[in-house]
Structures are given as structure tokens and as C-alpha cells.
Amino acid sequence: MEFVNNSRDAAPDLRVNIGGSLTIANPVMTASGTFGYAREFEQLMNLHRLGAVIVKGISLYPRQGNPPPRIVETPCGMLNAIGLQNVGVERFIAEKMVYLAGLNIPVIVNILGDSLDEYREITEKLAGVEGVAGLEVNISCPNVKKGGVAFGTDPAMAMAVTKAVKERADVPVMVKLSPNVSDITVMAKSVEDGGADAISLINTLIGMAVDVKTRKPVLGNIIGGLSGPAIKPIALRMVYQVAGCVSVPVIGIGGIENSEDALEFLLAGASAVQIGTASFVNPRASEEVVEGISAYVTAEKLPSVRSLIGALDVGLIEI
Numbered sequence: 001m002e003f004v005n006n007s008r009d010a011a012p013d014l015r016v017n018i019g020g021s022l023t024i025a026n027p028v029m030t031a032s033g034t035f036g037y038a039r040e041f042e043q044l045m046n047l048h049r050l051g052a053v054i055v056k057g058i059s060l061y062p063r064q065g066n067p068p069p070r071i072v073e074t075p076c077g078m079l080n081a082i083g084l085q086n087v088g089v090e091r092f093i094a095e096k097m098v099y100l101a102g103l104n105i106p107v108i109v110n111i112l113g114d115s116l117d118e119y120r121e122i123t124e125k126l127a128g129v130e131g132v133a134g135l136e137v138n139i140s141c142p143n144v145k146k147g148g149v150a151f152g153t154d155p156a157m158a159m160a161v162t163k164a165v166k167e168r169a170d171v172p173v174m175v176k177l178s179p180n181v182s183d184i185t186v187m188a189k190s191v192e193d194g195g196a197d198a199i200s201l202i203n204t205l206i207g208m209a210v211d212v213k214t215r216k217p218v219l220g221n222i223i224g225g226l227s228g229p230a231i232k233p234i235a236l237r238m239v240y241q242v243a244g245c246v247s248v249p250v251i252g253i254g255g256i257e258n259s260e261d262a263l264e265f266l267l268a269g270a271s272a273v274q275i276g277t278a279s280f281v282n283p284r285a286s287e288e289v290v291e292g293i294s295a296y297v298t299a300e301k302l303p304s305v306r307s308l309i310g311a312l313d314v315g316l317i318e319i
């Protein structure tokens, strides 16, 4: 599947492959959970400038999410404990996909589950749905059948989820890694061995905030996920490590606010990037990142954006 360049100017060539048969017009996507179902942003920016839209995580059944407060600002970032609130896959297909399919830009559906069966079933329900160009598998969820250990922290479980989704998916499958592990490359290799067409990283880092006046946790859920510029150096390091050990495309996520941040991820080995928390600060952030990358490719007279992927000059290390 190849999507045409929707940008105002036909040149430069910003197309990238993000796994299997999926090639998108430019390397900028929206990160799951930070862009709703895209319609929320239609008055705020030109959606057609995006390489792809990744929608809020969808589960088999609707979820209410965690008790409030669910978001708190932190130095250089934010903590969220939304608890994967969503309308469930049936309402998503009936109510949200019609609009999304009409956009004529690639839509990647982020999926989650509490058991392998749930991942299988949701993949089956999304197979053949018009407008779905790819799946992104969130493996940061606890496996209720295996005592609540997150799929994303156990290499064997991460591989099993990947296989379960791949067996049933009719579109390319990207697996999204959790950074809350001791060796990210072990997780990356497991999901690649499980058949992932691409790997996206990172999801949020687990953190917490305390209110000294009330002597209580700030978040209703006590702990939450840290995102924003605070996590960018960690994300960049993990993308660099993962890109060096897998052969499928790697998608960089974490604290990207502008085109320079995005270019750093491409040089470190990412084929594309996702813009998350930055969209809360500036709803046009993702569009501006596309414009900035385009200007850089033109100014540097590059044949295409692809020549930047993994082009980081680490020099020669003498032994």
C-alpha cells in the first residue's frame, strides 16, 4: 500500500516505509492517546499534512479508565494515568472509522488487551475494516491470565502477542515497546522474531508525583506514565540501540517537539517518528515537524529523507 504525497509542494521526496507494504508520504505520525480520533484536531491543523494518524488505544470492550486526577504537569513533561479509557472496538468501527476512512490518509489503529485471546479477537474484528492501514500493538498492558505481568516486560509474552496479532492481521503490524525494562534490545528482538513488521518505541516511563500539602499522591491511580521532553534522551538512546539490532523499520517516539528533535531520531536510526505530548502544547506541532523536515531535506539538497535514516556519524572507535 503506498500513499501519495499530500503536501502542498510535491518535492522533496519524504516517503518512508514503515513496515511490510506500508509506505507513507512523510515520516510524521501522531502518537496514540494524544490525538484522539483525529477529528478533534480537524479545525486546528491540516490533517492531510500527516504521514499517518495513530488513534487512541482500542480494546475489545469499552473501558472507563482510572479515577481522577489523571494528568499532572512535571518539569519538562507530564504524567498521565488515563487507564486506557476508550469506546471499545465495535463503537470505534461504527462511529470513528467512517470519518477516519474518509480522510484518505493512513490510519493506524493502536490495540490493547488483557489476554492473548483479547488481542486475537480485536485483530479479527479489525480485519477488512475500510481505512485501516496498519495496527500498532500496545504491549504495556498487564496479562490478567498470567498474574498481571505486563506483556511488554516479558520477552516470551511479547513474542506471543506479536504472533497472535500477526496470524490474524490483514495489514502491517507495528509493535510498540515499553521502556520499563532493563534491556530494550531483548524485547525488540523478541517481537521481531514474533513477526513484527515494524517496532515503535517508546511508550511512557513509569513515574509518580506527591503533593506535600495533602501528603497524598497527585494522581488518582498513584503512579502514571511520564512523557514529553523529559524522556527524549532516553527514547533516543533506546531507538539507537534497537535500530542497531533489528532489520525491520523502527519508529521513534518520546519528547519530540519540533523538526530538530525528529531529525535526531531519524539520524539515530528511526524510519519515522510520532508526536505525542507536544500536540497538547501546540496542536500544530506534528504539521510543523513535517514542514521543518521538508525544509531541512531541501536545504541540505538530499535526494530524499531516507538518506538520513541511521546516518548518525559515531566516528571510529579505536580498540
Ligand SMILES: Cc1cc2nc3c(=O)[nH]c(=O)nc-3n(C[C@H](O)[C@H](O)[C@H](O)COP(=O)(O)O)c2cc1C
Pocket (backbone or CB within 6 Å): 031, 032, 033, 034, 056, 057, 058, 080, 082, 084, 110, 138, 176, 202, 203, 204, 226, 227, 228, 229, 231, 253, 254, 255, 256, 274, 275, 276, 277, 278
Ligand atoms: C494522555 C496520554 C495518553 C496515552 N495513551 C496511549 C494509548 O492509548 N496507547 C499507547 O500505546 N500509548 C499511549 N500513550 C503514549 C504515547 O503514545 C507516547 O508513546 C508517549 O507519550 C511518549 O511520547 P511523547 O513524549 O511524545 O508524548 C499516551 C500518552 C499520553 C500522554
